[in-house]
Amino acid sequence: MPDASGGPTDRLPDDAVVVRGGLMLPGDLVLGVQSHFDREGVYALSVFSTPGRTPDEIATSVPLPHATIRESTVGRVRAVGYDVVPSPGAPGHADLVFPAAPTGDDWQALDAIFDPPRPNPARMSQ
Numbered sequence: 562m563p564d565a566s567g568g569p570t571d572r573l574p575d576d577a578v579v580v581r582g583g584l585m586l587p588g589d590l591v592l593g594v595q596s597h598f599d600r601e602g603v604y605a606l607s608v609f610s611t612p613g614r615t616p617d618e619i620a621t622s623v624p625l626p627h628a629t630i631r632e633s634t635v636g637r638v639r640a641v642g643y644d645v646v647p648s649p650g651a652p653g654h655a656d657l658v659f660p661a662a663p664t665g666d667d668w669q670a671l672d673a674i675f676d677p678p679r680p681n682p683a684r685m686s687q
Contacts, residue, residue, distance in 0.1 A: 571647050573655065575636030577612040579645055580619045581657070582627035584678050587668040594663055597656070604663060605656035610635060610645055614653075621683045623651050629678040637674040643667075 583589060590606060597605045609623045616632040635645045638657060648656045659667060 573610055573635045573645055573647065574612055575634065575639065577610045577635045577645075578614065578616050578619060579633045579635055579638060579655070579657065579675075580609045580616050580623075580625070581606065581631050581633075581675065582620075582625040582629070582681065583631075584629055585631050585671065585675060587665070590663070590668055590671070594659065598662075603656070604659040604661065605648075607648075607650075608645060608655050608657045609651075609653045610647075610655045611653035617682045619653060620681055623653055625681055625683055627681055628684055630681045631675040631678050633675045641670045641674055643671075 593606050594604050597603065597607070609619050609625070611619055611622075614622075616630065620630050638645050642660065644658045645655050646658060648654050657671075
């Protein structure tokens with residue numbers, strides 16, 4: 562639903578944490594983006610972001626089977642020209658959206674704005 566200015570009211574705030582499962586290797590990212598484009602017609606990666614929640618709270622509340630996670634913020638993602646928008650699926654599911662087909666430069670930019678991989682706290686509690 563739009564707000565008074567006509568924009569969406571579900572826009573994620575810049576300080577919202579973004580969590581992506583896995584190491585974010587370029588080959589895996591290419592497959593993820595291409596799969597999303599084939600289904601939706603938009604270049605995007607699946608991520609999780611719930612305003613007001615910590616990375617550990619997000620990781621333990623969603624289906625992330627990966628042994629590792631990487632984290633950033635919506636503001637860091639937007640600062641390099643991409644966006645994070647809520648999407649259908651599990652609670653907190655979102656899409657990290659690219660303006661065009663990603664290139665090697667995009668993968669390097671993502672690697673730079675996401676913190677290094679760390680153990681997935683959801684897997685550690687099992």
